[in-house]
Amino acid sequence: MEEDSLGAVASSPNDILVDPPYVYVLDSVNNTLQVLKREGPSQGGGLGLRTVGQVNLGANTSPQVIAKRGDTFYIPLFGNAGSDFQQGNAVARVNVSDPEHPRLVDAIPLTGLDLKSFDGGTTMALPYAAVSTDAGVYVALTNLNPGNDYLPNGPGMLARIDPADGGVHAIDLGARDCLNAGDVQAVGDSLVVSCLGEAQFDTSNGYRAKAVRATGLVLVKDDRPVASYALSPGCTGGPEQGCNLAVGGRLTVVGNAVYVTDVNAGRVFVVEVRDGAFVERRGNSTPEAKGAALDACPVDPRRVVSNAIDIVAVP
Secondary structure, eight states, rough: OOOOTTOOOOEEEEEEEEETTTTEEETTTTTTTEEEESSSOOOTTTOOOEEEEEEEEEETOOBBBOOEEEEEEEEEEEGGGTTTTTSSSSEEEEOSTTTTSEEEEEEOOOOOOOOSSSSSSSOOOOOEEEEEETTTTEEOOEEEEGGGTTTEOOOOEEEEEETOOOOEEEEETTTTTTEEEEEEEEETEEEEEEOEEEEEEETTTTTEEEEEEEEEEEEETTEEEEEEEEEESSSSSGGGTTOOOOOOEEEEEEEEEEEEEEETOOEEEEEETTTTEEEEEESSTTTOOOSSBBBBBOTTTOOOBBOOOOOOOOO
16 A cells, blocks of 8 residues: 555554544554544454544654644654654654644754764764653653664753743753663653663674663653662673673553563563652662562573563553
């Protein structure tokens, strides 16, 4: 089917938002936001969904996630290497006041931000996640150099967008604790950011991480980092010594509890936010932990790596 064909099967469904009776699906390859509607009971094992609307976000934009604020979706556009990321590094705003006729309003550029490049060289915002709060819309910036194997060339950062005028303000999360900011969620009156870190991979052995730094969580309050938590594998050495390193991934929040995935060894770490700090509940770092990190997706010895790529809280 053609890229804009209404009802085309998503090639890469990157995010889903359910707002009954509608389901919104973001396709990072076809660069579309597709709207489906539940129409009656499912039949033959299906979900009873029909595509009723769609908007194209532009070629080579690679949309990542949906952050809903009123009748507007904020969608980070990562971009892709095929166009040298010229169509990414922005946040699209889509009006869904009429869900069956979604409308692309504009795209807020992130190219004017000071990304605090380590060496004054190339780094790009490359936004990966977003969340809406009373204070505005916050976007996680990976801050990578695509020309250098996508390694961080600046600290993990957030961009705060003012919905009133589209103004953007950058928040430095600190390179010591956070590189490659990959997810952001609200927890109480604060934000928690998952930092994917800078990982080195053994390309000869299933892309298992052989070294990693600045991966974990950062707590942000009033637009400044106030606490951090480093993911620890609970062992010493590296994979050669039987120690599977921890590399942070997506996160979810339940109350004041934060669950963050490990994209190298399939674990889930659990911390609580208490009095402006992190308290480990399931992990490998502190006496406060009530046990080791959850072995959610155990590593299959035949595959070496277990990528716990995402996690969601179910009411």
